[in-house]
Amino acid sequence: MNMRVPEIARRVVVAQPWRWWRLPAAVAAGALLLLVAAFALPWGRPAAPIREVLLEARGVKWSGENPTITARVGERLKITVRNAESGPIPHDLHLVGPDTVTTHFLQPGEETTLTLLLDRPGRYVYACSLHPGLMDGVIEVMGR
Numbered sequence: 001m002n003m004r005v006p007e008i009a010r011r012v013v014v015a016q017p018w019r020w021w022r023l024p025a026a027v028a029a030g031a032l033l034l035l036v037a038a039f040a041l042p043w044g045r046p047a048a049p050i051r052e053v054l055l056e057a058r059g060v061k062w063s064g065e066n067p068t069i070t071a072r073v074g075e076r077l078k079i080t081v082r083n084a085e086s087g088p089i090p091h092d093l094h095l096v097g098p099d100t101v102t103t104h105f106l107q108p109g110e111e112t113t114l115t116l117l118l119d120r121p122g123r124y125v126y127a128c129s130l131h132p133g134l135m136d137g138v139i140e141v142m143g144r
């Protein structure tokens, strides 16, 4: 009678004996990982300063005059977009560059926020896609 032991049963995991050099090696590997993480992750680096702006839609204008928003390269721009119309007029905010972003259609009383990292200088247009020519403004990003 053939008493073959199945292949899987013959594999025996042999525990490796403890070696004295493993502890300092593990400590060194851990220290190296921490060092790499400290440089690779944004911990400890100053965060980009945040410039907060409110764009309030009322009377089919942004904040009364479609203001020019000025900012500097390296800043983070946080735009609160609020629909403050008294009538049933929806708006959105469409921004071209440095990233192209569009909010959803905001109904009166609704608001949302956009956060952008301004990493390039330039003049970027913001507008409401439902009211072209009426709700157009500019974000001017100046170099450092």
Ligand SMILES: [Cu+2]
Binding pocket: 057, 060, 090, 091, 092, 128, 129, 130, 131, 135
């Ligand atoms: Cu609009």
